Amino acid sequence: MYVTIVYVSVKPDKIEVFKEACRINHENSIHEPGNVRFDIMQSSDDPSKFVFYEAYKTQQDAAAHKETSHYQAWRDTVADWMTEPRRGVTYQGLYPIAHS
Amino acid sequence: MYVTIVYVSVKPDKIEVFKEACRINHENSIHEPGNVRFDIMQSSDDPSKFVFYEAYKTQQDAAAHKETSHYQAWRDTVADWMTEPRRGVTYQGLYPIAHS
Numbered sequence: 001m002y003v004t005i006v007y008v009s010v011k012p013d014k015i016e017v018f019k020e021a022c023r024i025n026h027e028n029s030i031h032e033p034g035n036v037r038f039d040i041m042q043s044s045d046d047p048s049k050f051v052f053y054e055a056y057k058t059q060q061d062a063a064a065h066k067e068t069s070h071y072q073a074w075r076d077t078v079a080d081w082m083t084e085p086r087r088g089v090t091y092q093g094l095y096p097i098a099h100s
Numbered sequence: 101m102y103v104t105i106v107y108v109s110v111k112p113d114k115i116e117v118f119k120e121a122c123r124i125n126h127e128n129s130i131h132e133p134g135n136v137r138f139d140i141m142q143s144s145d146d147p148s149k150f151v152f153y154e155a156y157k158t159q160q161d162a163a164a165h166k167e168t169s170h171y172q173a174w175r176d177t178v179a180d181w182m183t184e185p186r187r188g189v190t191y192q193g194l195y196p197i198a199h200s
Contacts, residue, residue, distance in 0.1 A: 045190075
Protein backbone atom coordinates (compact mmCIF):
# COMPACT_ATOMS: atom_id res chain seq x y z
CA MET A 1 0.00 0.00 0.00
CA TYR A 2 1.00 3.60 -0.57
CA VAL A 3 0.04 5.59 2.51
CA THR A 4 -0.15 9.31 3.15
CA ILE A 5 -0.81 10.72 6.62
CA VAL A 6 -2.01 14.31 6.37
CA TYR A 7 -1.96 16.68 9.36
CA VAL A 8 -4.42 19.57 9.29
CA SER A 9 -4.97 22.46 11.71
CA VAL A 10 -8.36 24.17 11.46
CA LYS A 11 -9.61 27.54 12.67
CA PRO A 12 -11.74 26.98 15.80
CA ASP A 13 -14.89 28.52 14.33
CA LYS A 14 -14.61 26.34 11.22
CA ILE A 15 -14.31 22.94 12.91
CA GLU A 16 -17.89 21.84 12.36
CA VAL A 17 -18.11 22.89 8.70
CA PHE A 18 -14.69 21.34 8.13
CA LYS A 19 -15.92 18.02 9.51
CA GLU A 20 -18.92 18.10 7.19
CA ALA A 21 -16.72 18.84 4.13
CA CYS A 22 -14.48 15.96 5.16
CA ARG A 23 -17.40 13.58 5.51
CA ILE A 24 -18.37 14.24 1.90
CA ASN A 25 -14.76 13.81 0.75
CA HIS A 26 -14.50 10.53 2.70
CA GLU A 27 -17.72 9.11 1.28
CA ASN A 28 -16.60 9.78 -2.28
CA SER A 29 -12.95 8.79 -1.85
CA ILE A 30 -13.68 5.30 -0.52
CA HIS A 31 -15.31 4.51 -3.86
CA GLU A 32 -12.17 5.28 -5.89
CA PRO A 33 -10.93 2.05 -7.50
CA GLY A 34 -7.48 2.07 -5.86
CA ASN A 35 -8.55 3.25 -2.43
CA VAL A 36 -7.97 1.02 0.61
CA ARG A 37 -8.47 3.45 3.51
CA PHE A 38 -9.66 7.03 3.75
CA ASP A 39 -10.00 7.50 7.49
CA ILE A 40 -10.38 10.88 9.14
CA MET A 41 -9.79 11.58 12.81
CA GLN A 42 -9.78 14.46 15.27
CA SER A 43 -7.27 14.92 18.07
CA SER A 44 -8.40 13.86 21.53
CA ASP A 45 -6.42 16.72 23.05
CA ASP A 46 -7.03 19.54 20.58
CA PRO A 47 -10.24 19.49 18.49
CA SER A 48 -8.69 21.86 15.93
CA LYS A 49 -6.21 19.16 14.88
CA PHE A 50 -7.24 16.58 12.28
CA VAL A 51 -5.43 13.69 10.65
CA PHE A 52 -6.23 11.93 7.39
CA TYR A 53 -5.02 8.37 6.93
CA GLU A 54 -5.14 7.72 3.20
CA ALA A 55 -4.06 4.32 1.85
CA TYR A 56 -4.09 3.41 -1.82
CA LYS A 57 -2.97 0.27 -3.58
CA THR A 58 -0.33 2.20 -5.55
CA GLN A 59 1.25 5.65 -5.72
CA GLN A 60 -0.56 6.12 -9.02
CA ASP A 61 -3.89 5.49 -7.33
CA ALA A 62 -3.02 8.13 -4.71
CA ALA A 63 -2.12 10.59 -7.48
CA ALA A 64 -5.43 9.88 -9.23
CA HIS A 65 -7.26 10.93 -6.06
CA LYS A 66 -6.00 14.48 -6.57
CA GLU A 67 -7.59 14.56 -10.02
CA THR A 68 -11.08 13.77 -8.73
CA SER A 69 -13.77 16.42 -8.53
CA HIS A 70 -14.56 15.56 -4.91
CA TYR A 71 -10.93 16.07 -3.83
CA GLN A 72 -10.69 19.36 -5.69
CA ALA A 73 -14.01 20.55 -4.24
CA TRP A 74 -12.81 19.67 -0.72
CA ARG A 75 -9.44 21.37 -1.29
CA ASP A 76 -11.05 24.60 -2.49
CA THR A 77 -13.78 24.58 0.15
CA VAL A 78 -11.48 24.19 3.15
CA ALA A 79 -8.52 26.26 1.90
CA ASP A 80 -9.36 29.31 4.02
CA TRP A 81 -10.33 27.29 7.08
CA MET A 82 -6.82 26.09 7.91
CA THR A 83 -4.45 27.94 10.24
CA GLU A 84 -1.38 26.72 8.34
CA PRO A 85 -0.64 24.66 5.23
CA ARG A 86 -1.51 21.01 5.72
CA ARG A 87 1.40 18.58 5.85
CA GLY A 88 1.48 15.14 4.25
CA VAL A 89 3.96 12.35 5.07
CA THR A 90 4.21 9.26 2.88
CA TYR A 91 4.80 5.66 3.91
CA GLN A 92 5.05 2.21 2.47
CA GLY A 93 2.17 0.27 3.97
CA LEU A 94 3.53 -3.10 5.14
CA TYR A 95 0.52 -4.74 6.79
CA PRO A 96 -2.10 -5.50 5.71
CA ILE A 97 -0.63 -6.57 2.40
CA ALA A 98 -2.79 -5.05 -0.35
CA HIS A 99 -1.98 -6.30 -3.81
CA SER A 100 -2.29 -3.86 -6.67
CA MET B 101 -13.55 4.70 16.63
CA TYR B 102 -10.77 5.15 19.15
CA VAL B 103 -7.52 5.60 17.22
CA THR B 104 -3.91 5.54 18.34
CA ILE B 105 -1.07 6.46 16.00
CA VAL B 106 2.22 5.11 17.31
CA TYR B 107 5.59 6.37 16.08
CA VAL B 108 8.55 4.01 16.40
CA SER B 109 12.23 4.48 15.59
CA VAL B 110 14.22 1.26 15.12
CA LYS B 111 17.95 0.52 15.16
CA PRO B 112 19.13 0.09 11.57
CA ASP B 113 20.41 -3.47 12.07
CA LYS B 114 17.09 -4.52 13.62
CA ILE B 115 14.76 -3.31 10.87
CA GLU B 116 14.13 -6.69 9.27
CA VAL B 117 13.54 -8.60 12.52
CA PHE B 118 11.34 -5.74 13.71
CA LYS B 119 9.20 -6.04 10.59
CA GLU B 120 8.78 -9.77 11.17
CA ALA B 121 7.77 -9.25 14.82
CA CYS B 122 5.27 -6.63 13.66
CA ARG B 123 3.78 -8.96 11.06
CA ILE B 124 2.99 -11.49 13.78
CA ASN B 125 1.50 -8.78 16.03
CA HIS B 126 -0.60 -7.49 13.11
CA GLU B 127 -1.94 -10.93 12.21
CA ASN B 128 -3.06 -11.59 15.76
CA SER B 129 -4.35 -8.10 16.52
CA ILE B 130 -6.77 -7.96 13.60
CA HIS B 131 -8.63 -10.89 15.15
CA GLU B 132 -9.33 -9.08 18.42
CA PRO B 133 -13.11 -8.53 18.74
CA GLY B 134 -12.96 -4.72 18.93
CA ASN B 135 -10.27 -4.17 16.33
CA VAL B 136 -11.05 -2.15 13.20
CA ARG B 137 -7.54 -1.40 11.84
CA PHE B 138 -4.07 -2.53 12.78
CA ASP B 139 -2.01 -1.15 9.93
CA ILE B 140 1.77 -0.91 10.02
CA MET B 141 3.85 1.27 7.72
CA GLN B 142 7.46 2.24 7.10
CA SER B 143 8.65 5.73 6.21
CA SER B 144 9.37 6.36 2.53
CA ASP B 145 12.25 8.66 3.50
CA ASP B 146 13.78 6.85 6.46
CA PRO B 147 13.38 3.05 6.69
CA SER B 148 14.13 3.12 10.43
CA LYS B 149 10.87 4.99 11.09
CA PHE B 150 7.64 3.03 11.49
CA VAL B 151 4.07 4.03 12.21
CA PHE B 152 1.26 1.92 13.63
CA TYR B 153 -2.31 2.97 12.87
CA GLU B 154 -4.47 1.20 15.45
CA ALA B 155 -8.24 1.72 15.42
CA TYR B 156 -10.62 0.09 17.85
CA LYS B 157 -14.36 0.42 18.27
CA THR B 158 -13.92 1.78 21.81
CA GLN B 159 -11.20 2.93 24.19
CA GLN B 160 -11.88 -0.20 26.22
CA ASP B 161 -11.15 -2.36 23.19
CA ALA B 162 -7.83 -0.54 22.72
CA ALA B 163 -6.97 -1.13 26.38
CA ALA B 164 -7.81 -4.82 26.02
CA HIS B 165 -5.20 -5.05 23.24
CA LYS B 166 -2.49 -4.36 25.79
CA GLU B 167 -3.63 -7.35 27.83
CA THR B 168 -3.18 -9.82 24.99
CA SER B 169 -0.30 -12.26 24.89
CA HIS B 170 0.63 -11.27 21.33
CA TYR B 171 0.92 -7.58 22.26
CA GLN B 172 3.02 -8.39 25.32
CA ALA B 173 5.25 -10.74 23.32
CA TRP B 174 5.78 -8.02 20.69
CA ARG B 175 6.47 -5.37 23.34
CA ASP B 176 9.09 -7.51 25.07
CA THR B 177 10.67 -8.74 21.83
CA VAL B 178 11.21 -5.30 20.29
CA ALA B 179 12.03 -3.36 23.47
CA ASP B 180 15.77 -3.29 22.84
CA TRP B 181 15.43 -2.65 19.11
CA MET B 182 14.14 0.92 19.42
CA THR B 183 16.38 3.97 19.47
CA GLU B 184 13.98 5.91 21.70
CA PRO B 185 10.70 5.25 23.52
CA ARG B 186 7.82 4.90 21.09
CA ARG B 187 5.21 7.67 21.11
CA GLY B 188 1.46 7.19 20.83
CA VAL B 189 -1.07 9.91 19.98
CA THR B 190 -4.80 9.30 20.39
CA TYR B 191 -7.66 10.48 18.20
CA GLN B 192 -11.38 10.22 17.85
CA GLY B 193 -11.98 8.43 14.57
CA LEU B 194 -14.70 10.36 12.69
CA TYR B 195 -14.96 8.50 9.37
CA PRO B 196 -15.64 5.72 8.74
CA ILE B 197 -18.27 5.58 11.46
CA ALA B 198 -17.71 2.34 13.37
CA HIS B 199 -20.44 1.55 15.86
CA SER B 200 -19.45 -0.15 19.08
